[in-house]
Amino acid sequence: MRRLEAAALLLAAAAAVLVLAGAAEGLGVNWGTQASHPLPPKVVVQLLKDNGIKKVKLFETNIDAMKALAGSGVEVMLAIPNNLLRRIAGDSGAAKDWVKRNVKRFDFDGGVVIKYVAVGNEPFLEAYNGSFMKVTLPALENIQNALNDAGVGDRIKATVPLNADVYSSPARNPVPSAGRFRAEISGVMTDMVKFLARNKAPFTVNIYPFLSLYLDDNFPLDFAFFDGGATPVNDNGVMYTNVYDANFDTLVAALAAVGHGDMPIIVGEVGWPTDGDRHAKASYAHRFYDGLLKRLAANRGTPARPNRHVETYLFGVVDEDRKSVQPGSFERHWGIFRYDGQPKFGMDLSGQGRRDATLVPAKGVQYLSRTWCALNPKASRDDLGKLLGAKIDYACSNADCTTLGYGSSCNGMDAKGNASYAFNAYYQTQSQEDEACDFQGLALPTQTDPSTATCNFTIQIATSGAAVTRLGVAPVAAALLVALLQLSLL
Ligand SMILES: *[C@@H]1O[C@H](CO)[C@@H](O)[C@H](O)[C@H]1NC(C)=O
Ligand SMILES: *[C@@H]1O[C@H](CO)[C@@H](O)[C@H](O)[C@H]1NC(C)=O
Ligand SMILES: *[C@@H]1O[C@H](CO)[C@@H](O)[C@H](O)[C@H]1NC(C)=O
Numbered sequence: 001m002r003r004l005e006a007a008a009l010l011l012a013a014a015a016a017v018l019v020l021a022g023a024a025e026g027l028g029v030n031w032g033t034q035a036s037h038p039l040p041p042k043v044v045v046q047l048l049k050d051n052g053i054k055k056v057k058l059f060e061t062n063i064d065a066m067k068a069l070a071g072s073g074v075e076v077m078l079a080i081p082n083n084l085l086r087r088i089a090g091d092s093g094a095a096k097d098w099v100k101r102n103v104k105r106f107d108f109d110g111g112v113v114i115k116y117v118a119v120g121n122e123p124f125l126e127a128y129n130g131s132f133m134k135v136t137l138p139a140l141e142n143i144q145n146a147l148n149d150a151g152v153g154d155r156i157k158a159t160v161p162l163n164a165d166v167y168s169s170p171a172r173n174p175v176p177s178a179g180r181f182r183a184e185i186s187g188v189m190t191d192m193v194k195f196l197a198r199n200k201a202p203f204t205v206n207i208y209p210f211l212s213l214y215l216d217d218n219f220p221l222d223f224a225f226f227d228g229g230a231t232p233v234n235d236n237g238v239m240y241t242n243v244y245d246a247n248f249d250t251l252v253a254a255l256a257a258v259g260h261g262d263m264p265i266i267v268g269e270v271g272w273p274t275d276g277d278r279h280a281k282a283s284y285a286h287r288f289y290d291g292l293l294k295r296l297a298a299n300r301g302t303p304a305r306p307n308r309h310v311e312t313y314l315f316g317v318v319d320e321d322r323k324s325v326q327p328g329s330f331e332r333h334w335g336i337f338r339y340d341g342q343p344k345f346g347m348d349l350s351g352q353g354r355r356d357a358t359l360v361p362a363k364g365v366q367y368l369s370r371t372w373c374a375l376n377p378k379a380s381r382d383d384l385g386k387l388l389g390a391k392i393d394y395a396c397s398n399a400d401c402t403t404l405g406y407g408s409s410c411n412g413m414d415a416k417g418n419a420s421y422a423f424n425a426y427y428q429t430q431s432q433e434d435e436a437c438d439f440q441g442l443a444l445p446t447q448t449d450p451s452t453a454t455c456n457f458t459i460q461i462a463t464s465g466a467a468v469t470r471l472g473v474a475p476v477a478a479a480l481l482v483a484l485l486q487l488s489l490l
Pocket of ligand 2 (some may be wrong): 406414415418
């Protein structure tokens with residue numbers, strides 16, 4: 001008896017230490033997989049667990065990810081991509097089917113702990129020109145109703161992650177308390193908020209102080225961070241010292257204006273990229289997260305909602321070298337970990353601001369061989385003149401060269417350095433296939449690392465996206481995988 005009690009005490013003490021060392025309560029991360037060589041799902045789930053991260057938000061149902069998450073205890077926000085909204089909006093049967101195949105199938109003891117379904121991803125983004133304006137709310141309704149019909153609606157809520165551009169605009173909302181939804185969507189936003197409220201579901205918003213800085217050259221740098229150095233914005237006597245609080249409270253005001261000022265809010269994405277722009281760098285990311293994590297851990301809240309706990313998902317886990325760079329070159333560099341699961345900067349997820357805190361790196365990552373592709377030193381002047389530009393263009397349109405641009409880690413190399421960088425990026429993306437390091441004789445593989453003090457010529461990891469895709473499209477293999485999955489889940 002005594003011994004058992006002692007053991008229980010010891011366990012409790014160990015648990016307390018774990019909690020202290022783990023991530024702040026309510027902290028989640030976004031797990032995007034638009035990479036040429038995504039980390040294996042098992043490695044990612046272990047990475048989450050090793051870092052005490054207990055919540056994850058996905059962008060689609062990936063069977064390997066779900067399999068890796070099963071039994072992990074990590075809570076999941078599943079997602080329905082925008083391209084499925086129309087079908088689900090127009091057909092409640094399609095919604096039921098989606099819930100059956102993506103929720104019910106994994107929803108059992110020892111399965112995946114699904115908490116939310118994200119219906120679409122920022123469907124009202126201004127850049128989409130209203131493409132999803134008519135289908136988003138009906139899709140949300142059909143999915144929540146399908147969840148309710150399936151008997152899980154009390155614990156699994158449908159929500160729509162929206163970009164802060166559904167309300168935020170300095171011109172429209174000079175101070176947070178003046179917050180209103182964008183005029184052309186105010187009708188649908190009002191109906192959506194009412195539907196969410198009826199189903200006790202949260203409002204989900206993505207907030208990006210980095211973008212405030214990126215999009216406006218006159219934006220005061222310090223206002224993007226949490227250290228209070230900026231000239232405050234005075235909102236009828238309430239002082240805002242950072243854009244995050246101001247943005248969040250603009251939403252609170254917009255919700256209040258439609259009669260739901262108390263609706264729970266989830267921050268679906270927040271983060272800071274580390275490359276691809278002069279403001280996208282590890283030191284700023286470190287500064288941003290340090291401030292954010294401290295206030296999350298302290299449940300500090302915002303002036304409109306002080307001392308409130310806010311469920312918050314960082315964006316994102318790892319860099320994604322296949323993301324569209326249409327929003328900007330920084331888009332492929334949002335990871336708190338590099339593409340290979342190595343931490344990029346010091347970070348204390350517990351929010352205690354420990355100076356020496358670091359993230360736990362990914363375990364069991366396999367790399368390709370230590371071979372780079374570089375400009376052939378013997379290439380003739382003539383060939384270089386004739387071919388080099390086109391070859392670099394080809395390499396960079398099929399691989400990630402975003403670090404070469406202005407303000408990025410590999411900017412400022414000479415033309416030869418640029419060429420080697422591009423050739424290597426392509427060669428690694430192609431999993432170091434021999435043909436991928438030729439470029440009509442302009443390139444040669446090398447065992448000498450061409451990296452410079454600031455610019456990494458990376459070696460890719462040995463798990464290729466191609467292999468996963470091949471499994472995915474071969475019906476027999478896919479069926480086998482499903483069978484295996486069901487076996488291992490039972
Ligand atoms: C939205 O409209 C702009 C300008 O008319 C156009 O350039 C862009 O391609 C459109 N985007 C979509 C997603 O339709
Ligand atoms: C290297 O590439 C970057 C990005 O394309 C470009 O801005 C820069 O001018 C190039 N440098 C040289 C010396 O060609
Ligand atoms: C380059 O990679 C090394 C690890 O291989 C890492 O320590 C370093 O921070 C990286 N540098 C940049 C600029 O990404």
